Amino acid sequence: MSTQQALTGSIIASSPDLGLLLEPVKDELVQVEKFLNSNLVDDSPFIEELLGQVFRAGGKRIRPALVLLTAKATSNPRGHAGRLHIILSVLTELIHTASLVHDDVLDSASLRRGQETVNRKFSDKLAVLTGDLLFAQASVCLSRLMNPVIVGIYGQVLGDLCAGEIRQMRQQFVVSTDWNAYTQKSIWKTASLFAAGTQSAPILNAAGDRVVSEMKSYGINLGVCFQIVDDLLDVTGNSHALGKAAGSDLTQGVITAPAMYVLERKDGPAQRLDHLIRSRAVTGSEGVDEALEIIRNNGGVECTVELARQYARRAREALTVLAPSQYRDSLDSLIDWLLIRTT
Ligand code: FPP
Ligand code: MG
Numbered sequence: 001m002s003t004q005q006a007l008t009g010s011i012i013a014s015s016p017d018l019g020l021l022l023e024p025v026k027d028e029l030v031q032v033e034k035f036l037n038s039n040l041v042d043d044s045p046f047i048e049e050l051l052g053q054v055f056r057a058g059g060k061r062i063r064p065a066l067v068l069l070t071a072k073a074t075s076n077p078r079g080h081a082g083r084l085h086i087i088l089s090v091l092t093e094l095i096h097t098a099s100l101v102h103d104d105v106l107d108s109a110s111l112r113r114g115q116e117t118v119n120r121k122f123s124d125k126l127a128v129l130t131g132d133l134l135f136a137q138a139s140v141c142l143s144r145l146m147n148p149v150i151v152g153i154y155g156q157v158l159g160d161l162c163a164g165e166i167r168q169m170r171q172q173f174v175v176s177t178d179w180n181a182y183t184q185k186s187i188w189k190t191a192s193l194f195a196a197g198t199q200s201a202p203i204l205n206a207a208g209d210r211v212v213s214e215m216k217s218y219g220i221n222l223g224v225c226f227q228i229v230d231d232l233l234d235v236t237g238n239s240h241a242l243g244k245a246a247g248s249d250l251t252q253g254v255i256t257a258p259a260m261y262v263l264e265r266k267d268g269p270a271q272r273l274d275h276l277i278r279s280r281a282v283t284g285s286e287g288v289d290e291a292l293e294i295i296r297n298n299g300g301v302e303c304t305v306e307l308a309r310q311y312a313r314r315a316r317e318a319l320t321v322l323a324p325s326q327y328r329d330s331l332d333s334l335i336d337w338l339l340i341r342t343t
Pocket of ligand 1: 098099100103107158161162189
């Protein structure tokens with residue numbers, strides 16, 4: 001069953017187009033894009049070519065949009081996002097992009113956002129340095145905020161990203177259905193950066209503690225939901241639509257929610273899946289195809305969609321702390337958009 005099929009018509013019918021959702025911050029997103037393409041550290045032609053390879057591939061810019069919408073939803077008067085919020089958006093996207101460039105080295109990936117990865121086009125060494133350069137640019141941006149609390153939040157995020165990857169690496173081909181460990185890894189890898197943005201935007205607005213903590217909760221829950229959907233798409237998507245190789249989690253022995261739901265049944269299909277993973281048959285195309293088939297035919301997709309929805313509900317609850325506005329509406333609709341995203 002596909003992700004689209006697993007989601008009921010109600011969400012699909014009510015889900016808006018991403019462009020419409022981002023309309024309230026579209027001018028600021030143009031500024032973010034300009035900033036991302038300007039080089040703060042070294043503007044030599046080769047560095048420009050390297051960064052072009054990364055940013056030409058585009059990306060949905062979800063994290064900058066979250067920062068800007070949260071900024072406008074929590075500003076007084078409502079609807080304002082200034083220079084500091086633009087910088088916060090940029091640095092959040094720089095950290096995200098840097099972590100993907102490094103991730104592609106770890107995964108030996110050839111394709112990202114439909115483009116050749118830096119490691120594939122140039123080399124692993126250059127890709128590591130390109131990621132480092134992006135982290136350096138993010139640090140320069142961070143310093144411009146002149147806010148030690150936000151420096152601490154983003155410092156923690158960098159540690160979390162590494163901790164998540166290390167945890168994942170240590171668990172490769174380990175057949176486990178430890179849901180706490182899975183959730184913690186998703187928080188480290190993904191949700192922590194979402195939450196840094198949605199928490200720091202109101203901090204820059206000097207919003208009250210309750211608003212800051214609920215917007216952190218929104219970011220964490222939305223981020224976990226995002227990672228669960230990402231894990232699901234690895235099972236249900238195709239490489240063309242994803243812009244990256246599908247099925248690559250299992251090929252690399254990374255056990256995520258769709259597989260965990262099947263494994264915990266301990267029945268015949270679960271035992272077969274367990275065997276395909278432990279024997280590393282999933283590293284070959286026949287093995288991974290069989291494993292994906294088992295997951296799709298034994299409830300892995302439906303259960304994972306339900307799990308994503310639980311986190312979506314928690315994210316939506318957190319938004320009740322905000323006064324009604326078009327920015328809150330967009331933050332709310334982004335939850336539905338995430339649930340049906342296909343790329
Ligand atoms: C993509 O996950 C990867 C991440 C969300 C984080 C990767 C983080 C690192 C490599 C550590 C970063 C280093 C520093 C110095 C902070 P995925 O592999 O599940 O998604 P994919 O299918 O898009 O590759
Ligand atoms: Mg990866």
